[in-house]
Amino acid sequence: xxxxxxxxxxxxxxxxxxxxxxxxxxxxxxxxxxxxxxxxxxxxxxxxxxxxxxxxxxxxxxxxxxxxxxxxxxxxxxxxxxxxxxxxxxxxxxxxxxxxxxxxxxxxxxxxxxxxxxxxxxxxxxxxxxxxxxxxxxxxxxxxxxxxxxxxxxxxxxxxxxxxxxxxxxxxxxxxxxxxxxxxxxxxxxxxxxxxxxxxxxxxxxxxxxxxxxxxxxxxxxxxxxxxxxxxxxxxxxxxxxxxxxxxxxxxxxxxxxxxxxxxxxxxxxxxxxxxxxxxxxxxxxxxxxxxxxxxxxxxxxxxxxxxxxxxxxxxxxxxxxxxxxxxxxxxxxxxxxxxxxx
Numbered sequence: 001x002x003x004x005x006x007x008x009x010x011x012x013x014x015x016x017x018x019x020x021x022x023x024x025x026x027x028x029x030x031x032x033x034x035x036x037x038x039x040x041x042x043x044x045x046x047x048x049x050x051x052x053x054x055x056x057x058x059x060x061x062x063x064x065x066x067x068x069x070x071x072x073x074x075x076x077x078x079x080x081x082x083x084x085x086x087x088x089x090x091x092x093x094x095x096x097x098x099x100x101x102x103x104x105x106x107x108x109x110x111x112x113x114x115x116x117x118x119x120x121x122x123x124x125x126x127x128x129x130x131x132x133x134x135x136x137x138x139x140x141x142x143x144x145x146x147x148x149x150x151x152x153x154x155x156x157x158x159x160x161x162x163x164x165x166x167x168x169x170x171x172x173x174x175x176x177x178x179x180x181x182x183x184x185x186x187x188x189x190x191x192x193x194x195x196x197x198x199x200x201x202x203x204x205x206x207x208x209x210x211x212x213x214x215x216x217x218x219x220x221x222x223x224x225x226x227x228x229x230x231x232x233x234x235x236x237x238x239x240x241x242x243x244x245x246x247x248x249x250x251x252x253x254x255x256x257x258x259x260x261x262x263x264x265x266x267x268x269x270x271x272x273x274x275x276x277x278x279x280x281x282x283x284x285x286x287x288x289x290x291x292x293x294x295x296x297x298x299x300x301x302x303x304x305x306x307x308x309x310x311x312x313x314x315x316x317x318x319x320x321x322x323x324x325x326x327x328x329x330x331x332x333x334x335x336x337x338x339x340x341x342x343x
Contacts, residue, residue, distance in 0.1 A: 011187035051177040062331075064111055065126035066136055074126050075138075084161045089144055090180075091302055093153035096309030099302070102318040104176035105328065107302065109168040110134055112331070113175035169319055169331040178323070181295025182302050183213040185277040187249035188322065189297035194251075194265055194276070195263075201323045202298050204249045209307020215294040218274045220312045222287045230270040233258035241280055241287075250278040251297060265296075287293045299323065 060078030067074050084247035086107040087100060111134065114127055129136035143150045169176050177199065179191075184207040191202035210216055224235045238259040242280035245253040252264025257280075275293040282288075295301075308318050316328055 014151060018042055023045065026167075033110045037075065062083060064115075067126040067128045069128060069130050079108070079111070080161055082111065082136060084158055085136040085138060085142075086111075087133045087161060088154065089137045093146075093149075093156050094304045095158065095302070097160055097183045098205075098309035098315045098318065099306040100157060101164045101315035102300065102309075103302070104161045104303050105167055105169050105315065106180055107134060108164075108166075109170075109175050109178045111162060112168050113177065114176060145261050160175060164315065166331045167328050169323055169326050171323075171326045173329075175343070176201055176323060176326055177299075179296075179299030180302060180322075181297060181299065183294040184210045184297055184301045185216075185250060185275060185293035186210060188299065188301060188304075189247060189249045189251060191298050193247040193249070193253065194296050194298050203324050205321065205324070207301045207304040207322075209304045209310075210301055213294070213303035215274065215303075216292060218291045218294070220271070220273060220289045222271055222289065224282075224285050224287060227257075227271065227287050231257060231258050231260070231262065231267070235287075239282065241282065243279075246295070249277075249297065251275070258323045 054331050058081050062079040063076050064079050064082040065074050065076050066082060083104055087103050091100060092109065093100070111127055114133065127133045137145070139154065142154060146153050161328055169178055179202060186206065186208060188203075188207055190198070190204045192198040193204075223229060227233070235258045240256070240258065242256040243252060243254075244256055244261065247253045247264075252267065255262055255264060255267060257267070264278070266335040267273065268276040268278070271289065273289055273291055275291040275295065275297070277292045277297075278289050279290050280287055300319070304322070305318045308321065309315075313321075319328065
């Protein structure tokens with residue numbers, strides 16, 4: 001089958017309106033940058049009986065160009081290979097297979113939408129392998145990271161990707177912004193409560209499974225000096241803290257610190273808090289922040305997805321629960337579109 005660039009899927013949909021993209025910090029690697037979020041983590045091994053990988057490999061007609069940030073090079077790779085590297089980087093392989101399948105559709109949908117929107121600031125910019133877009137690790141990188149666990153982990157991730165091959169999430173015929181994050185505070189967030197614009201499929205839903213996440217609650221101590229620098233305040237001159245409003249999901253909407261008003265998102269990002277659902281208390285020359293959840297809270301909760309999968313829910317049920325009103329669509333569902341892609 002002749003390879004063509006996945007950019008050819010421009011014929012897939014009509015004009016796409018650019019809306020904020022969701023970015024998460026990689027599960028693999030050090031640090032917890034939350035432009036957007038550290039995704040789910042889990043401890044211990046969970047080896048499962050997995051069927052052997054298919055020996056006959058179908059050639060993937062779609063190619064993704066990925067900018068490798070460490071080497072400053074661009075690698076061209078088949079779409080499904082790219083999705084494997086993203087899922088392995090963004091969700092723990094220990095998670096349930098159906099949760100990994102849900103993550104596979106999120107990863108595939110993200111890159112399709114990215115390319116449909118023109119591929120970045122400059123037309124046809126390659127997608128990056130960092131939190132700027134989606135974290136991607138090659139199999140060689142995964143071997144070094146997973147070590148003796150590589151074999152069963154990669155087999156499980158590949159199984160999840162293979163069983164959802166070619167599927168994306170759409171709303172009214174267009175690929176969605178598949179926002180996801182690690183752990184909710186018990187509810188996901190309305191998109192307009194974190195970003196500026198409402199997105200019809202990114203609405204608040206209950207997510208009780210997240211209480212089982214090791215990141216459900218956290219405490220961070222910040223010196224008043226650091227808070228003053230990060231927020232541009234003079235706390236000693238006005239040592240007051242007042243929560244003004246919370247969103248429907250109980251995250252901070254607005255808070256006044258030292259007489260200055262902030263959004264919960266602003267405080268979270270400035271002080272690198274795990275969540276915008278927090279309380280804050282002064283103790284001596286420190287501020288103590290107690291948070292619930294991990295991430296911006298918009299879209300699919302990874303721990304919620306895993307909890308649903310543990311209860312027997314399928315990846316389709318997971319995606320339809322967290323992305324309201326969406327459908328799962330085959331990239332090659334339209335015969336005319338297939339013909340155009342293979343020209």
